[in-house]
Amino acid sequence: MSILPFIEGEPIAGRQLIGQDLAWLTTRRQAGIERFQKTGLPTQKLESWKYTRLRPLDDTRYLPVDAGGTDISIDTVPSVGDVAARLVFVNGRLRADLSDISELPEGVRFDTLENVLAEDPLWVEANMGSVAKDADQAMLALNDAMMDSGFVLHVQKGKALTKPVEVVFIGGLTDQAIAYFPRNLIVLEEASQATLVKHHVGHGRAEYFANSVSEIAVGDAANFKHYKVQAESIHAAHVATVHTRIGRDANYEGFGLSIGGLLSRTETNITLAGQGANAGLHGAYMMRGNEHCDNTSYIDMAVPNTTCNQVFKGVLDDASRGVFQGKIHVARDAQKADGRMLNKTLLLSNDAEIDSKPELEIYADDVQCAHGMTTGQLDTTALFYLRSRGIPEALARNMLVQSFLGDALEEISDENVREVFLDRVVHWLPAHCFLAGEWKESA
Amino acid sequence: MLEIKDLHATVGGTEILKGLHLVVEPGEVHAIMGPNGSGKSTLSYVLAGREGYDVTGGRIIYNGEDLTNLEPEERAAKGIFLAFQYPVEIPGVPNSTFLNEALNAVRRYRGEEEMDKIEFIKMLRAKTKELSMSDEMLKRAVNVGFSGGEKKRNEVLQMAILEPTLAILDETDSGLDIDALKIVADGVNALRSPERSSLVITHYQRLLDYIVPDKVHILAKGRIQHTGGKELAHELEAKGYADFVGEAA
Incomplete structure (x- = not known):
């Protein structure tokens, strides 16, 4: 039995990998494999995976990207229009012809992880794993081992991006099933500002498995807007793990729109690490057919005087299924925390299903927290x-x-x-x- | 133009309308009065084609056509308009968008051209002014945050834009103060013409001082029990329903 039964061939040995001459990264990959060997793929026995099973991985063997995929012509790339820079990955590989990072303002680095590993490996070494530390997360361990693409966004102290930067991941345009593992590293230094828009879209009829990890460090008094559209194809399994740390008086605004994918899951972990930190984590999901969409989040209000707000609304048709699990944790000394969470779902069919589990876990005594959920029909x-x-x-x-x-x-x-x-x-x-x-x- | 023959209708399996007859000629305003539970609202919903209000017998003929199997939107396109007793709030949909969609849908159905947007806004502003409504109410979501009176005025605005040939007012006077009542009545009267008819459903005679009916019907136990002229409303106000219905209602 192979370590990764859903991946064709050996995971690391004998493959061309980004940053493969960096000893620390090889060590990280090896540690990732070892952790994954212990955990295996998440099962529904785990509380955070209770309602989602990675069923497509049961009977599909995916090729790693370096073994498959050709440069197919792409007519349209989704965009929000006026952006400062754009990176486009097709089938897990950068498409330089569709990307443009030539006009970035001073103090902003926005490039592929591969390039930054080559140009500034010490910076990557210092930042990778500084926010995403959860040793029990199988999908993080898998990404640690297999990372093959992704990007870096680094905004220096006091600098501001006035226009959004954009990243597009296009999947499904291959002959065989493929898997890719983007690793994204986002660092906003003190008092900096940026807006990032990510599009995940699927074309074609190939099965694919995208397992991405984003690490986000929002420095003190920084402001980060993070928008994502998940519009993968019906042949896609999309698993995203996000770790975000928000500093003192910093603001994070996240929104995820999920409108595709056979199976999609976004697991977001946020730590409000400095007083005055604020997080908005919102989303909308629209599913039909037998699509399954899971939004799971854990927000740790770790210090006093922090705020967070979550609004997730969804529409489920046919036999689709939605999962919302949200937990807000208020630490013992985190007085004056203000946390809100709301999940509402509209069921358009008798066969559609939502599993909604909003939770508050409060250890401080002077807080304002509320959660709610509703399910209804038109x-x-x-x-x-x-x-x-x-x-x-x-x-x-x-x-x-x-x-x-x-x-x-x-x-x-x-x-x-x-x-x-x-x-x-x-x-x-x-x-x-x-x-x-x-x-x-x-x- | 409207001819209701021996209408029987059930709601959730219970028969509410039990052989109702009614004829409304073009240009006429008819009032339907009756005690609670007499079937007034059921009649209005049945005429507008609401799901769950099932016609089990009889016919509704409008301009020579049987309406019974038509969808609500088809009836609207044929000129039937129901002003709701409790207008529905629709968050996120701007009132002006709603009105524009409604007018264009009706026009498309009738094979007419959709109204140019600039022309529509112009027309809308003029009608809004006539009803003493602010432009602000056009930008806001449909009925969201509207007072009771504003909601009713918004119903009349919709009516003014769609220009129905049969307007059914379901207890439009409920919850209105006298000033709002006058504005609503003026709006309804402005639409009076030899081609248009109205069915004014009300519990009280008060509204009929402002919208003067040609005929007044008393509905009870699912049937029209008595029909008279406008003076019947005053008689009712003085005596109560018992004399007309045959027993205390």
């Missing part, structure tokens, strides 16, 4: 109201779905990004006949 009175004004049923349903998701998307403070995400929502809807332009006026 409001028949509202549907009748719209139809009685002449609006056809299909359009009325779309309007109500958009209405439902609207306030989650309102959490996106970047107006341009919000419009692009709203457009994504509109295009997910059946026969998107609703006037998107009209809609945007309200935002």
